[in-house]
Amino acid sequence: xxxxxLVASADFDAAEQLQQLRQTSNATGAIATxxxxxxxxxxxxxxxxxxxxxxxxxxxQVIHGLIGDARERWDIQSARVIHRVGTLTLGxxxxxxxxxxxxxxxxxxxxxxxxxxxxxxxxFWKKELTRDGEHWxxxxxxxxxxxxxxxxxxxxxx
Amino acid sequence: xxxxxxxxxYFARLREQLGTEQETVTIPANLTLAELKQRLxxxxxxxxxxxxxxxVLAAVNQAMAKNATPxxxxxxxxxxxxxxxx
Numbered sequence: 001x002x003x004x005x006l007v008a009s010a011d012f013d014a015a016e017q018l019q020q021l022r023q024t025s026n027a028t029g030a031i032a033t034x035x036x037x038x039x040x041x042x043x044x045x046x047x048x049x050x051x052x053x054x055x056x057x058x059x060x061q062v063i064h065g066l067i068g069d070a071r072e073r074w075d076i077q078s079a080r081v082i083h084r085v086g087t088l089t090l091g092x093x094x095x096x097x098x099x100x101x102x103x104x105x106x107x108x109x110x111x112x113x114x115x116x117x118x119x120x121x122x123x124f125w126k127k128e129l130t131r132d133g134e135h136w137x138x139x140x141x142x143x144x145x146x147x148x149x150x151x152x153x154x155x156x157x158x
Numbered sequence: 159x160x161x162x163x164x165x166x167x168y169f170a171r172l173r174e175q176l177g178t179e180q181e182t183v184t185i186p187a188n189l190t191l192a193e194l195k196q197r198l199x200x201x202x203x204x205x206x207x208x209x210x211x212x213x214v215l216a217a218v219n220q221a222m223a224k225n226a227t228p229x230x231x232x233x234x235x236x237x238x239x240x241x242x243x244x
Contacts, residue, residue, distance in 0.1 A: 039222060052243070054243070055169060055217070055238070057220050083244075094244075109172060118243055119243060121241070123169070123241055124241055124242065124243025125170035125238070126243065135240075136239070136243040138182050138240075139239075139240035139242050143244075149179060
């Protein structure tokens with residue numbers, strides 16, 4: 001198992017992450033990746049940046065646990081999760097999730113599951129920095145619903 | 159009853175509102191998480207935020223924990239708002 005979990009302020013190279021996922025196993029036939037960016041609106045408009053706080057230690061444990069959950073549900077070879085913390089400006093990368101598998105269905109599903117679970121289970125908190133001030137972001141019902149739907153139906157085997 | 163010493167961490171909005179990032183608290187052994195919140199809230203404003211309407215989540219030793227969790231010596235407790243990462 002060659003999973004990788006990193007929480008850091010430094011930026012990451014998504015291409016290098018993809019390269020790492022390609023080298024996991026000769027059985028790898030599919031890689032799904034997701035990259036999240038800082039955009040100019042959220043709970044408020046005119047967002048100029050984000051401040052991200054986390055709970056050191058617990059965050060990494062929770063993410064490793066989520067990857068374990070993904071392994072129980074899908075046939076995946078490797079998962080890489082990078083989440084940045086600190087102050088990020090417009091357009092910067094926030095988060096990377098990449099999953100390798102033999103089949104695309106498992107790679108897509110595990111990648112989406114990890115991203116949804118990161119939003120509802122990992123101890124990160126976002127603050128929007130705008131021209132008018134700073135605001136802690138509220139947890140969204142839509143994120144809770146997206147997180148919950150993975151517990152409602154069994155994906156089955158494809 | 160024996161007293162125990164725990165550390166309590168506060169994160170994000172709660173950390174800012176309480177003006178506290180981390181503290182050491184001495185409490186009677188086997189106090190539950192709910193009882194700890196109640197004790198801290200008795201300090202008065204702004205500490206009643208811990209038992210207010212806005213949801214406050216808690217972890218004990220870096221794992222999510224429920225109100226009934228009993229606290230032991232040297233436990234690491236954390237209080238924080240619902241998470242918003244990703």
